[in-house]
Amino acid sequence: MRKIYLLSLVPFIAILGFLPFVNRIEPFVLGLPFNMFWMALWTVLTSVILGIMYKLDPRNREGEEK
Known part of the structure; x- marks a missing residue:
């Protein structure tokens, strides 16, 4: 399990x-x-934390590479 997903436990x-x-x-x-x-x-703050998780998740960066 990725450590980034543990941020969802904070809220x-x-x-x-x-x-x-x-x-x-x-x-x-x-x-x-x-x-x-x-x-x-x-x-x-939950919205902010989810936004941070989205930006840090490497699976969301696949479309950004050109």
Whole structure:
């Protein structure tokens, strides 16, 4: 298994593993309760991580070579 695929575990662990620790309403971040901000943050970061995985995956570079 390629090590790059282990990056896909980071959002899973952050969202589900740390949810009991961030399950609080205060402090408010950007007008959102902290747990809602946590979920919104990791929704965006998941897209970033998947984009990084796409760029680093050698199977996606086959079409770029000329």
